[in-house]
Amino acid sequence: xxxxxxxxxxxxxxxxxxxxxxxxxxxxxxxxxxxxxxxxxxxxxxxxxxxxxxxxxxxxxxxxxxxxxxxxxxxxxxxxxxxxxxxxxxxxxxxxxxxxxxxxxxxxxxxxxxxxxxxxxxxxxxxxxxxxx
Numbered sequence: 001x002x003x004x005x006x007x008x009x010x011x012x013x014x015x016x017x018x019x020x021x022x023x024x025x026x027x028x029x030x031x032x033x034x035x036x037x038x039x040x041x042x043x044x045x046x047x048x049x050x051x052x053x054x055x056x057x058x059x060x061x062x063x064x065x066x067x068x069x070x071x072x073x074x075x076x077x078x079x080x081x082x083x084x085x086x087x088x089x090x091x092x093x094x095x096x097x098x099x100x101x102x103x104x105x106x107x108x109x110x111x112x113x114x115x116x117x118x119x120x121x122x123x124x125x126x127x128x129x130x131x132x133x
Contacts, residue, residue: 001028002036004132005079005109007118008044008101012057015064025117028132032075039079040069041108043101085111092129097122 006014006029013020014029021029032038048065051057068076079085081104088107097103097120106123109116115130116123124131 001031001115003039003112003114004028004032004036005039005041005105005112005114005116007041007105007116007120007123008047009119010117011040011044011048011065012051012061015068016058016061022119022133025119025133028117034075036075037077038075039077039108039112039114040065041079041105042081043104043108045078047101079108079112081108082111093126096125 010021010025010029018026029038045062045065048057048062052059052062065076068074069078085104085107088111089103091110092103092106094103097106102120102123105118106116106126106129110129115132117132118124119133123129124133
């Protein structure tokens with residue numbers, strides 16, 4: 001696999017508690033970091049900021065993500081919330097995935113035509129987005 005999009009929980013676990021990743025998630029990230037691009041939706045930074053403000057994640061998660069995104073030698077890239085991504089949100093069934101940040105992340109993967117690495121069972125129910133867990 002060359003490129004993937006990762007959701008907010010995966011970011012938290014990758015940069016904070018690697019043991020929470022499934023074996024397939026670990027292998028997928030390791031493979032993509034080696035030879036592809038790991039896209040992080042911009043809404044993930046918003047979610048992490050919110051979780052930091054509520055003291056639900058350690059600051060190190062955000063610090064490590066920022067470092068990875070700012071360092072061009074890493075495989076991590078920010079996927080911006082563009083008009084096309086916003087329009088693709090309509091393609092994510094709200095009755096299955098009701099949380100707007102999750103819909104934005106999923107629409108980002110859909111727009112980029114990439115698999116989404118997620119542990120979210122609702123997102124995994126979608127038939128128009130490839131998921132990995």
